[in-house]
Each structure stands twice: as structure tokens, then as C-alpha cells.
Amino acid sequence: xxxxxxSGKGGTGKTTIATALALSVGYCQFFDFDxxxxxxxxxxxxxxxxxxxxxxxQPVFLTDTDKSFKECAQFCHYNAVAIAGSEVIFFSELCHGxxxxxxxxxxxxxxxxxxxxxxxxxxMVSPGIEFFMGDxxxxxxxxxxxxxxxxxxIEKEKLVIIDCPPGxxxxxxxxxxxxxxxxxVTEPTPFGLNDLILSIDLVKELSIPxxxxxxxxxxGNSEVENYCSQNNIKLxxxxxxxxxxxxxxxxxxxxISGRPELKEKFLDLANKVIKDKEAE
Amino acid sequence: xxxxxxxSGKGGTGKTTMAANFIxxxxxxxxxxxxxxxxxxxxxxxPSIKKKETFIGGAKAKVTxxxxxxxxxxxLCRFEAIKDSTTDIKIDKLKCESCEVCxxxxxxxxxxxxxxxxxxxxxxxxxxxxxxxxRLDPGAENSGLLVTKIRNISEDIAYQxxxxxxxxDGAPGIGCSVIASLNxxxxxxxxxxxxxxxxxDFKKIYEVAGFFNIESLVCINKFDINLDNTAEIEKFxxxxxxxxxxxxxxxxxVPRYLADKKFIIDSADSPAAKxxxxxxxxxxxxxxx
Amino acid sequence: xxxxxxxxxxxxxxxxxxxxxxxxxxxxxxTDIDKFEYFENESRNAMGGAGIQAAxxxxxxxxxxxxxxxxGPNSFKVFNAANINIYSGVTGxxxxxxxxxxxxxxxxTPAPDVQSHSGMGRNS
Numbered sequence: 001x002x003x004x005x006x007s008g009k010g011g012t013g014k015t016t017i018a019t020a021l022a023l024s025v026g027y028c029q030f031f032d033f034d035x036x037x038x039x040x041x042x043x044x045x046x047x048x049x050x051x052x053x054x055x056x057x058q059p060v061f062l063t064d065t066d067k068s069f070k071e072c073a074q075f076c077h078y079n080a081v082a083i084a085g086s087e088v089i090f091f092s093e094l095c096h097g098x099x100x101x102x103x104x105x106x107x108x109x110x111x112x113x114x115x116x117x118x119x120x121x122x123x124m125v126s127p128g129i130e131f132f133m134g135d136x137x138x139x140x141x142x143x144x145x146x147x148x149x150x151x152x153x154i155e156k157e158k159l160v161i162i163d164c165p166p167g168x169x170x171x172x173x174x175x176x177x178x179x180x181x182x183x184x185v186t187e188p189t190p191f192g193l194n195d196l197i198l199s200i201d202l203v204k205e206l207s208i209p210x211x212x213x214x215x216x217x218x219x220g221n222s223e224v225e226n227y228c229s230q231n232n233i234k235l236x237x238x239x240x241x242x243x244x245x246x247x248x249x250x251x252x253x254x255x256i257s258g259r260p261e262l263k264e265k266f267l268d269l270a271n272k273v274i275k276d277k278e279a280e
Numbered sequence: 281x282x283x284x285x286x287x288s289g290k291g292g293t294g295k296t297t298m299a300a301n302f303i304x305x306x307x308x309x310x311x312x313x314x315x316x317x318x319x320x321x322x323x324x325x326x327p328s329i330k331k332k333e334t335f336i337g338g339a340k341a342k343v344t345x346x347x348x349x350x351x352x353x354x355x356l357c358r359f360e361a362i363k364d365s366t367t368d369i370k371i372d373k374l375k376c377e378s379c380e381v382c383x384x385x386x387x388x389x390x391x392x393x394x395x396x397x398x399x400x401x402x403x404x405x406x407x408x409x410x411x412x413x414x415r416l417d418p419g420a421e422n423s424g425l426l427v428t429k430i431r432n433i434s435e436d437i438a439y440q441x442x443x444x445x446x447x448x449d450g451a452p453g454i455g456c457s458v459i460a461s462l463n464x465x466x467x468x469x470x471x472x473x474x475x476x477x478x479x480x481d482f483k484k485i486y487e488v489a490g491f492f493n494i495e496s497l498v499c500i501n502k503f504d505i506n507l508d509n510t511a512e513i514e515k516f517x518x519x520x521x522x523x524x525x526x527x528x529x530x531x532x533x534v535p536r537y538l539a540d541k542k543f544i545i546d547s548a549d550s551p552a553a554k555x556x557x558x559x560x561x562x563x564x565x566x567x568x569x
Numbered sequence: 570x571x572x573x574x575x576x577x578x579x580x581x582x583x584x585x586x587x588x589x590x591x592x593x594x595x596x597x598x599x600t601d602i603d604k605f606e607y608f609e610n611e612s613r614n615a616m617g618g619a620g621i622q623a624a625x626x627x628x629x630x631x632x633x634x635x636x637x638x639x640x641g642p643n644s645f646k647v648f649n650a651a652n653i654n655i656y657s658g659v660t661g662x663x664x665x666x667x668x669x670x671x672x673x674x675x676x677x678t679p680a681p682d683v684q685s686h687s688g689m690g691r692n693s
Contacts (some may be wrong), residue, residue: 008318010452011292015477036453037289037484039477056358073625077379079618082625082643085650089643093459093491094617098379099358138484139491141424141456144377148360166291166452169317170421173374189538191296191320198318202418219532220539243505250506252476281587424616432591432613439577439587460616464591 001277002160003270004179006203008195010166012185013215013239016249017266018163019043020256024266027128029158033175034165035118035134035146042252046123046131053119054134054149056097056142057112059105061088067106075104093139117142120149130158147174154178159274168195168202176203181273182210183236189220193227200233211236211273237269281438282567283446283465285314287489289481291452293473294501294528297538299449300324301545301556302563303408309445311406312434313413314427314461316399317420321449324541327404327411335414335429337398337422340376341383343369345390353382353391374419398422401430403437410437424456431463445567454481454488462489466567468496469525474509482513486522496522497566499559503527523566526559528552572598572670573627574663575637579607581664587638589657590620596663597630600671620644628653636666636675645681657682 005018015032019040022030032040059081061069069088073081080094081101092115101110118136125131132153134146154160156178164175176182182203186196196212203210211234214224218241228235245255256263286299296313300321303311313321341361347369354365361375362382371382373396382391398420404411412434414426434446448465451457462468468489472482482498489496498517503510510527517524531552537544547553575592577584586592591613598605608630612622620640624647627635634654648655657678659666669675 009291009320010288010318011290034453036455037291037481039290039480042476042480075380075384077377079612079615079622082618082621082647084621084624084643084646087646087650089621089646091618096377096379097358098377098381099356100379100381100384103356103381103384136454138454138487141459143455144359144375167317168418169416169423169457170374170419171453171455172317173419177374189535190323190541191538194320194323195318198418205418219535246505249477250473250475250509425614428616429614432593435588435591436577436593439584456616463617 001181001274002154002156002162002179003273004162004164004176004182005185006164006172006176006182006199007166007185008168008199009186009192012187012192014166014185015039015043015163016255017183017185017213017215018161019254020262020266021270022125022129022161023254023256024263025159025270027159029130029132029153029155029160030125031150031154031160031162032133033147033150033162035136035143035150036165036171038133038135040163041131041133043254044125044129044131046125048121048123050122051119052149053116054146055114055116056145057099058092058095058097058115059090059101060111060113061090062109062111063088065109067109069105069110071104072101072110075100093141096142118146120146122153143171144174147171151178168198173202173206176208177206179208180277182208183213183273184210185213185215186224187216187220188214188218188222188224190223192220193224196224196227209276214238216241236272237265281444281446283448284467284469284563284567285448285450285461285465286469286471287450287458287461287485288452288471289454289485290472290478293471293478295471296320296449297534297544298471298499298556299447301543302560303447304543305545305557305560306445306447308443309409309447310434310438310441310443311409311411311447312430313411313449314430314457315449315451316414316423316426316457317416317451319413319415322413324543325406325408325411327402327406327413329402329404331403333401334397335399335401335426336395337420337425338378339393339395340373340378341371341391342394343371343390344392344394346388347390348388350387352385352387356381356385399426401426401433403433410441412437423451424460427451427457427460428463431461454484458485459488459492462492462494465494468494469499469563470496471499471501472513473501474503474506474513476509479509479513483516497563498522498524500524500527502530504529525562526555528555570600570634571630571632572600572634572636572667573630573632574598574666576607576663581605581667582662584662585636585638585659585666589637589640589644590623592637595627597627597632598667618643621647624648634670636670639682640678642681
């Protein structure tokens with residue numbers, strides 16, 4: 001079963017909750033799909049066994065001939081190739097590595113080289129959490145390639161927990177789309193409600209069953225809770241705001257560490273979600 | 281004309297709250313919300329929309345002609361967007377990156393790129409300034425292109441109205457939305473907080489800003505929840521000559537004011553409000569020195 | 570000769586736009602026949618490389634001279650390679666800019682403007 005933990009708004013507690021779920025359950029696959037700003041490893045502290053570079057192929061223009069690369073510049077959808085006289089100006093950060101230059105450019109004058117856009121790290125967290133994360137190289141924009149590389153390790157027969165990036169655009173969709181259940185984490189504020197509604201629209205469109213967790217309850221108002229009850233949306237749990245937890249979090253301590261009652265709560269939450277799936 | 285973008289790396293550090301409060305106290309400015317897939321600034325600014333436009337983000341490949349199942353497109357697609365091309369071809373719109381390699385290679389010209397509506401953008405008036413904002417449809421891509429579009433419009437408006445400043449609320453992360461919101465700005469104000477997660481993301485977004493030759497300024501929000509980490513951020517900044525413009529204390533009034541959709545700087549005695557006001561004055565000085 | 574001016578609008582009374590790569594329109598004025606055309610700048614919506622794409626677009630229109638508020642280093646390269654005269658830091662309306670050019674009141678720009686500076690300079 002694949003459980004994703006997502007949120008329209010950033011900073012609501014996705015990673016806190018996803019990692020707490022994994023640690024409470026103890027045996028699962030855990031994926032940090034927020035490859036632009038991955039943080040789960042601070043709380044899970046995995047023993048990293050393997051690092052895999054993620055590469056794309058980008059063109060190299062052999063300009064020591066009198067061949068024209070105008071075709072490449074015209075073909076490129078991303079404006080990564082431009083011509084100034086006999087000079088080719090190439091913007092690596094804009095290039096998606098589509099291979100178009102090799103196809104349309106002068107035969108034999110365009111070759112390709114591997115360019116690293118990030119990496120995947122795999123490891124273990126005791127007792128039995130298989131940990132996977134992606135890490136995008138700052139300055140590149142190839143979030144997709146990192147997430148695609150990560151996706152290949154999902155074994156859907158296992159219990160899989162996916163920590164998603166914030167928002168509702170394609171990087172979040174990639175993280176959520178394979179899941180059987182999505183836990184939407186929000187905060188009880190107008191920003192939280194606004195973004196919760198956007199993310200609910202999305203998971204409904206993807207036909208993914210979902211439930212809501214209100215985190216840092218008490219800092220705002222009851223609009224989110226009212227919205228959930230008025231719209232028959234399953235409220236899975238509420239976690240009250242707690243300065244001590246905020247301080248633990250700031251140090252990179254897992255919230256269930258030294259809080260057995262919280263660990264129980266997360267175990268119950270996991271069981272509830274798994275049972276709901278089995279009931280379908 | 282000056283442009284300042286407020287970014288964070290990590291979500292939830294207070295970008296939008298800061299941006300909104302700056303927008304309230306600034307003068308002669310235009311505002312733009314570049315967090316297009318989870319826009320929040322409008323909640324505080326209460327805009328009246330004057331103009332609404334459809335955003336056609338990009339075209340996706342679609343089989344519109346006679347596919348002869350030769351399989352060439354699938355072989356060459358670097359984004360794994362094409363499946364079953366030798367039997368019953370399927371193009372995954374989410375994975376398609378619009379490169380047109382398949383369009384080019386198809387022997388029967390059976391594939392075309394077709395425009396996809398991916399969102400909307402708005403030009404609005406608020407009590408404080410003109411405001412450009414957008415909404416990306418759920419699951420849509422090309423958020424970077426939508427950000428670029430609204431950035432352009434905000435500059436058009438600023439030139440038309442002879443405004444000297446654009447305040448840009450950025451998106452979280454370090455990907456294409458944020459990079460598009462960084463384009464050509466004078467300063468990036470990085471709002472961070474003293475947590476291990478935020479520090480890691482702060483370093484990344486600082487690196488990205490540097491990669492695009494943008495000077496960063498820093499604000500440490502809720503600095504007093506972990507003084508050791510605050511000191512670590514300050515040391516990182518000092519070593520690189522990055523100015524820490526302000527340190528905002530944790531203040532329960534901030535979320536309370538937000539819950540009522542009010543601006544914290546309107547509070548006479550909030551310690552956070554005082555620091556935000558100071559920070560804005562310092563920022564203004566940097567912009568116009 | 571054909572002059573390209575970055576413009577905020579579609580006619581000669583529009584202001585010279587302070588940007589080149591991201592301006593909304595280009596006005597191409599033919600001094601031989603005293604007529605002009607305007608073009609929407611489609612490059613402005615590109616995430617990156619707007620200046621250079623815009624420069625390639627106008628070069629392909631057969632211009633000999635470009636006038637703008639500011640011109641960045643990549644566009645500069647394209648114009649240099651095509652031997653195009655560059656006048657940046659120009660303000661006022663498009664009509665005024667053309668008159669200034671005709672009357673020899675504009676100074677050639679020797680080096681690109683750094684991207685974050687606005688069009689203040691010798692040609693204001």
C-alpha cells in the first residue's frame with residue numbers, strides 16, 4: 001500500500017508526520033519526493049548505503065567546422081541554444097536533454113555528454129525502514145528526472161510512505177499519483193484552508209482517497225475543521241501546537257522520540273489508513 | 281525601478297506574511313504573487329480583479345493523425361512519455377515535456393502539439409497597489425512560464441504607472457518557479473527560520489540565487505525558538521558577507537492576526553511587528569542607496 | 570535603413586521600453602520609406618534566454634540599428650556578430666528616439682548593460 005503525505009501549503013508538517021508514521025510502523029519503504037528541498041533524512045537519520053547520480057544528456061556543439069547550428073537553435077523548445085554569428089551560446093540550465101540537437105543538427109557535429117542534475121540516496125533506518133531520497137542540484141531545474149529515478153524503487157506490495165513536495169503542481173502530482181491514499185496535512189489558518197482546498201481538488205481529480213490532518217491546532221481558527229465537517233471530509237487527526245515539539249523539530253529530533261503516547265497515535269493513524277484501504 | 285523577491289527554500293517560514301506586510305507599508309510599488317500553485321497573498325490583500333486572462337502554458341504531444349505503430353517516437357522520447365507505441369500508442373501528458381522530438385521523427389506526421397490551458401492570471405487593484413497574481417490549474421506544469429508571464433506584466437504596469445518598486449512573493453523550493461521569480465531582481469530576501477530543515481534549504485536557495493548572480497539578504501523568522509541554530513545561520517552569513525537584515529522573534533500574535541486576515545504591522549505592541557517594520561526600512565535603504 | 574526600437578506600445582508615441590528582451594513590442598521603422606511596423610515580442614515569455622531570442626528575431630528582420638532602454642550581454646553578442654549599431658539607455662517616445670538618431674544626438678553603446686540596471690545613461 002502506498003500512502004502519500006502532501007500539503008498545498010509549505011511548512012504544515014508533511015515531513016514531521018511522514019517520518020513519524022514511518023518510525024512508528026518501523027517496517028516500510030520511505031521516499032522523500034521533495035527532491036528540491038528534502039528534509040526527511042534529518043529526522044530519520046538513515047545509514048546511507050548507496051548514492052546514484054542522476055544524469056541527463058546535453059549537447060556539445062563542435063564549432064571548429066563551418067557547419068551551422070541554426071537548426072538546433074530553431075528546434076529548441078526551451079531557448080537553450082542561440083546563435084551569435086559563428087558562436088553557439090548554450091544555456092545548460094534551460095536544456096531538458098531532449099536529444100533534439102543531435103537529430104536536427106549537422107550530422108557528426110553535435111555530440112552529447114552526461115550532465116549530473118542531482119542524485120538519489122538509498123539507505124536503512126532501523127528497525128526495517130528502506131529509505132530513499134532525491135536531491136536536486138541547485139541551479140538545475142530537472143526535478144522531474146530526479147523524481148522519475150526515485151519512482152523506480154517503489155515496491156507497491158510493501159507499505160510505502162511518500163513525503164511529497166508542497167504545492168499542487170507537477171512535482172507534487174508525480175509524488176502523489178501512485179499512492180492508494182493521500183494524507184493532506186494543513187494548519188488551521190486562512191492560508192492553510194485556501195491551499196487545502198486546492199490540494200483536495202487535485203487528489204479528487206486523481207481519484208485518490210484522502211484524509212486530512214490538522215497540525216499545529218490552536219494557532220488559528222476553526223475554519224478548516226468546519227470546512228471538513230461541512231464537506232464530509234475525513235479528519236484523520238488533529239495535533240495541537242506545542243512549543244516543545246517545535247523546539248525538538250528545530251533540532252532535527254523525530255517528534256515521537258521520547259513521546260510514546262504520540263508514537264501510539266501515529267501507529268493508530270497508520271492502522272486506520274491501512275484498514276480503510278482494505279475495506280474498499 | 282527596483283525589484284525585490286522574497287523567497288525561502290523551505291515552505292512555511294513566513295515569506296507571504298512578510299511580503300504582505302511590506303506591501304502594506306511600502307509606497308510607489310506594484311506587487312506580484314509568484315507562488316502560483318498555492319497563492320496566498322490575495323487572502324490578505326483582498327484584490328478586486330480588473331482583468332483575467334487564460335494561461336496557455338505549453339503544448340503537449342497528442343496523436344492526431346494516422347499512427348503506423350513504428351515505435352520510433354517511443355524509442356526517442358527521453359521523458360518516458362510514450363508507451364505501447366507499437367500496439368496502442370499512449371502519450372502521458374504529465375510526462376510530456378513538449379520537446380517535439382516525436383513530432384519531428386514521426387514518419388506520418390501523426391503527432392502534433394496541442395495547446396493546454398494550464399491556469400489563469402489576474403491584474404487587480406488593492407488598497408495598497410496594483411497586484412498581479414495567478415492560479416495554476418491543479419497538476420499543471422510550466423509554473424515557471426506562468427511566473428515569467430506575471431513578472432513581465434508587473435513590470436509593464438510599473439513602467440506604465442511610473443512605479444519605482446516591485447515586491448515579489450516567491451514560491452518555496454529551488455525549482456523553476458523560484459528561478460523564474462528570481463530573474464533580473466535587485467535583491468532576494470531569504471526568509472528562513474532556525475530549524476535544521478530550514479537551514480539546509482536556506483543554503484540551497486542561497487546557492488541558487490548566487491548561481492543567477494542575485495544578491496541575497498536574510499531574515500531569520502522566529503529566531504528565538506533555537507538560539508544555537510540562529511547563531512549558526514548568522515555565522516554562515518558572516519562568513520560570506522551576507523547581510524542579516526533582521527531577526528523576528530516568535531510572536532503568537534502573528535498567526536492570530538493572520539487568522540483574522542489582518543496585518544501584524546498594524547499591531548502597536550507586537551514585538552514581531554516592530555522588527556518587521558525595522559527590516560522594511562533597512563530594505564528600503566538598501567534598495568535606494 | 571531599418572531601425573528596431575523596443576517599445577511599450579504599438580505606435581510611435583509609445584515609450585521606448587526600458588527592457589530589450591522582455592519588452593512587449595518591437596517597432597521596426599524604415600527610414601527609407603518613413604513607415605513602421607510593430608511586432609509582439611514573443612521571446613518575452615521564455616523562462617530564460619529571452620534577450621538572445623529577441624535579438625535573433627530582430628536581426629532576422631534585416632535591421633541595421635537597435636534602440637532600447639537597456640541591452641544585456643547575450644543580446645549584445647548577437648548584435649555585434651551581425652554588425653548592428655546599438656544605442657541603449659534611450660528614454661522618451663519611439664518618435665523622439667528616431668528623431669534623435671536622425672539628428673545624430675544618440676551615442677553608440679560600447680558595452681552591454683548589466684541586467685539589473687535600469688535605462689539611465691548618456692542617451693536619456
